[in-house]
Amino acid sequence: MTDLVQPDRLAKAQAMRAAGVDPFPARGVEATPIASIAAHAGDSANPGAMVGQRVTIAGRLAMPRDFGKLIFAPLSDRTGRIQVGLKRDALSEWWPQRKWLDAGDLVGVSGEVGFTQKGELTVWASEVQLLAKALASPPEKWHGLVDVEARYRRRYVDLWATEGVLETFVKRSKIVSSVRRFLEAQGYLEVETPTLHPIFGGATARPFVTHHNALDADFYLRIAPELYLKRLIVGGMERVFEIARNFRNEGISTRHNPEFSMLELYEAQADYRRMMEISEQMLESIAREVNGTTKVTFRGVEYDLKAPFARVSYTQLFREQNGCEFDDQPAVRKRAKELGLDESAGYWKLMNDVFEATCEKLLTGPVFCVDYPVPICPLAKKKPEDPRLAERFELFLGGMELGNAFTELNDPQDQEQRFVEQVATKDPEAPGEVDVDYVQALEYGMPPTGGLGIGIDRLVMVLTGKDSIRDVLLFPALRPQRNVVEGEATEPA
RNA sequence: GGGCGCAUAGCUCAGUCGGUAGAGCAGCUGGCUUUUAACCAGCGGGUCGUAGGUUCGAGUCCUACUGCGCUCACCA
Numbered sequence: 001m002t003d004l005v006q007p008d009r010l011a012k013a014q015a016m017r018a019a020g021v022d023p024f025p026a027r028g029v030e031a032t033p034i035a036s037i038a039a040h041a042g043d044s045a046n047p048g049a050m051v052g053q054r055v056t057i058a059g060r061l062a063m064p065r066d067f068g069k070l071i072f073a074p075l076s077d078r079t080g081r082i083q084v085g086l087k088r089d090a091l092s093e094w095w096p097q098r099k100w101l102d103a104g105d106l107v108g109v110s111g112e113v114g115f116t117q118k119g120e121l122t123v124w125a126s127e128v129q130l131l132a133k134a135l136a137s138p139p140e141k142w143h144g145l146v147d148v149e150a151r152y153r154r155r156y157v158d159l160w161a162t163e164g165v166l167e168t169f170v171k172r173s174k175i176v177s178s179v180r181r182f183l184e185a186q187g188y189l190e191v192e193t194p195t196l197h198p199i200f201g202g203a204t205a206r207p208f209v210t211h212h213n214a215l216d217a218d219f220y221l222r223i224a225p226e227l228y229l230k231r232l233i234v235g236g237m238e239r240v241f242e243i244a245r246n247f248r249n250e251g252i253s254t255r256h257n258p259e260f261s262m263l264e265l266y267e268a269q270a271d272y273r274r275m276m277e278i279s280e281q282m283l284e285s286i287a288r289e290v291n292g293t294t295k296v297t298f299r300g301v302e303y304d305l306k307a308p309f310a311r312v313s314y315t316q317l318f319r320e321q322n323g324c325e326f327d328d329q330p331a332v333r334k335r336a337k338e339l340g341l342d343e344s345a346g347y348w349k350l351m352n353d354v355f356e357a358t359c360e361k362l363l364t365g366p367v368f369c370v371d372y373p374v375p376i377c378p379l380a381k382k383k384p385e386d387p388r389l390a391e392r393f394e395l396f397l398g399g400m401e402l403g404n405a406f407t408e409l410n411d412p413q414d415q416e417q418r419f420v421e422q423v424a425t426k427d428p429e430a431p432g433e434v435d436v437d438y439v440q441a442l443e444y445g446m447p448p449t450g451g452l453g454i455g456i457d458r459l460v461m462v463l464t465g466k467d468s469i470r471d472v473l474l475f476p477a478l479r480p481q482r483n484v485v486e487g488e489a490t491e492p493a
Numbered sequence: 494g495g496g497c498g499c500a501u502a503g504c505u506c507a508g509u510c511g512g513u514a515g516a517g518c519a520g521c522u523g524g525c526u527u528u529u530a531a532c533c534a535g536c537g538g539g540u541c542g543u544a545g546g547u548u549c550g551a552g553u554c555c556u557a558c559u560g561c562g563c564u565c566a567c568c569a
Contacts, residue, residue, distance in 0.1 A: 007522060060528070070526040087526070103519075117527045140504035140518050142530045147504090149561045161504095205568060208508070224569095250568050251494085260569070342566095394569095401569055429568085455569045479560070 003312050004136040005390070012100045013133045031058035035079035037113060037123075044119040047292060049115050056124060057082065057399035058108040058131060060160055061101065063141050070121075071098060071188060075109060077453040084109045086120045089335065093374035094128055103141070110218060115117055134429035171290055172460045172472055176243065178286045179263060179456075186278075187263060188239045193228035195221060195245070201438070202226030202379070205431040206246040208258075221247035226379065226451065227438045229266050230408060234441045235450050236315040241265035254468040258477050261456035266408070270450030272380075272391045276368050279452060280307035283459075290463060298398045298462050301364070305381070309366040314355070317369070326351055326373055327388060348375040348423065363396035378418040381407035395454070397462055405452035412442035 014021040032055045042048030049269040059077035069088040074081050080325050088095050088112075101107070110127040124196075139145045144162040146441035149160040151165075159166050180190065198217070199404040210219050225244040226333030232240045247259050267274065287305045289293045294306040315326050324331035332351050341353045351373065363369055370393040374382055377390035419434040451455035 006517070006520070037559090066525085067531080068525040070528085072528050072531085074529085083529080089526085116529095118529080120529070121525085137503055137519060142518080143505045145504080147500095147561085148502095154559095201533080225517050246569085248568065251566080253565095253568090254563085256568060262569070293561075404569075453569080458569070461499045482555080 001165050004090060006135065006137050009102055009133065009135045009137070010272075012102070013135065014098075015131070016100055016130075021100075022342050023130060024099075025129075025131065029056055029058050029110075029132055030055050030347070031077070031108060033079040034059065034075070034077045036083045038080055038082060038121060039375070041113060042120050043121075044115040047115075051115070052112050053111055054110065054126075055123060056108060056110040057084075059106070060106050060134075062138070064101065064103060066098075071102075072116075074125075083116075083120055083122045084111070085116065085124045086128065087124065090100075090124065090126050091128065095131075096262075099126075100130070100133075101128075102134060102137070104136070104138035106128060106132040106134070115375065137138070152470055152478055155474055167465065168464050168472065169474060171464055174290045175286055175460055175463055176456065178289045179243070179282065182282050182285050183241050183265060184263060185241070188241050189237060189266075189449055191229070191232060191237070191240045191242055193225045193232075193242060193244070194245075197222050198440075199431055199435045201431045201450045203248075204427070206249050206250055208249050223248050224262070224453070225264050225470070226453070227435060229264055230446060230449065230451070231438065232439045233266050233268055233408075234444055234446045239254050239266070242336040252477055254470070255458065257457065257469050257473055260469070260473075263454045263456055264451065266449055266451045268447040270448050271407040271448060272370075272393055272405055272450055275395060275450040275452040276309070276370075276471055277307075277310070279368075279403055279405070279454070280309045280366070283307075286384075286459075287463060296462055297465050299467055301398060303364075303366060303397060305366060309368055309395070311368045311370055311393075312363070314359075314369050314372050318351075319360070320357055321362075322354060326355075348373065352376050360396070361399050363399060365397040367396050368404075369396060370392045377406060377410055378422055379415075381411075382414075385425045400458060400463070401455070402458050403452060403454040408446070410442055410446040410449060410451040414440050415439055415442055452478070 007251075017022045020100075020488050027093065034057055037050050037057070040050040043052065057075060057077065059075045062074045064071050064073035066444050071082055071086040076085050086098065091265050109123055110124045110131040111125040112124055113122045113133050114124050123191070139161045140158060143367060145151050145154070145158050151162060159169070184190070196210070196212070196219040198219060200220040203226070207220040210221065211217070212219055222244065223246055225242050225246070229240055229242060241263060243261060243263050245259055246262050250256065251259065252258065253357065255286055265278075267278075281307045284294055284307045286488045287296065296303050296305060317368040318326045320336050322332070324335060326332065329347055332347075332354060336350050337353050339354060341350065341357065355424075371383065371389045372380070372392045374388060375389045377392045380390035380392040383389045383391055391407035393402055393405055404460055409418070416439045419431070419439065422430045423432065423434055457469050457472050457476050461469060466472050
């Protein structure tokens with residue numbers, strides 16, 4: 001046990017055992033969801049069908065108010081909260097056991113649905129059953145958990161002790177389910193591809209490395225599922241999507257977690273224009289389903305997710321903000337110097353740094369920024385009418401990148417050449433070797449294909465109005481903490 | 494990785510000029526049959542994040558470390 005355990009609660013549990021009552025019984029109770037009781041209870045002036053019915057509810061007890069021969073306490077389950085009323089006269093046999101109850105305990109209560117004199121919906125208990133004793137006391141009753149670290153480390157407390165937290169994660173679940181419904185309605189197939197990759201690719205990011213003992217081989221945790229999903233397009237699956245957990249060994253911030261969820265989808269016979277349509281239609285549809293409106297407020301600004309979204313050209317925006325063409329190397333280098341950017345990297349990274357420094361903040365959105373220079377798009381097809389540019393877009397909202405898509409490069413020779421160039425950079429964020437198997441897949445022929453990636457966590461941030469990715473991840477990444485268990489040797493550091 | 498900030502009771506927070514460690518909630522005891530953060534009376538509860546330093550004396554000042562938050566950079 002840890003120092004969280006309250007001695008008086010432990011003493012109660014021991015007293016219960018001594019009296020033959022199990023503080024941690026093996027069986028639960030068959031309970032009615034609280035929300036379904038409240039939904040059919042009406043009010044004291046106009047009682048609904050539930051009033052007068054005997055029900056059983058189960059959940060966590062909070063804030064008991066003890067009047068000596070009468071106790072009121074709210075009881076919460078996953079669907080809602082309702083008051084229970086415990087009267088001595090209705091619980092004569094059980095009544096002495098009330099002293100074993102504490103705020104935070106998990107209990108089952110059976111009784112008649114009714115109201116109090118003040119009109120509060122109440123289950124008047126005729127039977128009370130402790131389902132699990134809380135040996136640790138719940139957080140302070142009206143502030144809840146406010147210490148941010150404690151909230152993230154002990155999400156299992158935060159979920160019921162902090163207002164709105166459960167609702168956020170219920171909504172996250174609905175968003176993911178809405179994504180699936182939207183895509184399945186369009187004939188998409190949900191697939192699962194490997195998380196352990198022998199070569200990392202599909203994005204530029206530092207990977208996590210792990211080792212398989214039996215194969216005696218290193219693997220990378222995937223930074224993107226992209227190259228496997230496109231192999232499935234070669235295989236004829238034609239419309240596939242995956243909601244993939246990706247891993248990137250990079251910084252942690254309010255917009256970044258080392259493991260995050262990305263929706264990637266690929267559609268044969270489509271191109272990036274179709275990906276724009278599907279993006280805006282999907283976002284509008286999800287917003288309507290989970291929020292009932294296309295209006296969202298993110299970081300204090302209201303946006304409308306109603307399709308169609310605006311389109312803005314990368315190179316045109318670059319020209320407007322910097323007074324030079326994106327491929328005018330002397331002019332762009334001069335501009336980078338003015339902006340005080342790090343010039344040690346290659347030209348194209350520098351050019352993109354100039355773009356991000358001068359243009360990205362203008363992309364409040366929702367807006368598609370389209371047609372990126374080819375050298376920063378190693379997996380995208382060139383535009384037929386301008387081979388300097390790739391058919392790629394990024395979707396922005398509130399200056400934050402929500403999605404990335406392109407018309408997929410399906411020319412194996414071109415792809416091999418771009419892989420070779422990537423490997424030659426020796427960049428730790430670029431693959432260390434050419435993915436020959438992927439090139440071979442393309443050699444069998446991949447139809448014209450559009451692909452799209454959308455950051456699920458960021459989408460949830462937008463649709464729930466949360467500023468930090470940690471507020472939409474149940475267990476955000478934190479530095480590991482050493483907890484000491486009683487009786488365990490504490491080793492010197 | 495850089496900058497700024499925070500760390501005191503189970504929880505939320507005070508702590509003045511460096512001079513005996515405080516409150517509310519939670520807990521315990523007693524009272525109370527209609528509360529909504531119930532109320533009334535009483536009681537218990539602390540390695541002030543860790544380690545050094547300055548000082549007669551440190552929760553308070555200084556240094557380092559640890560953890561967390563915000564922010565900048567990178568990334569989605």
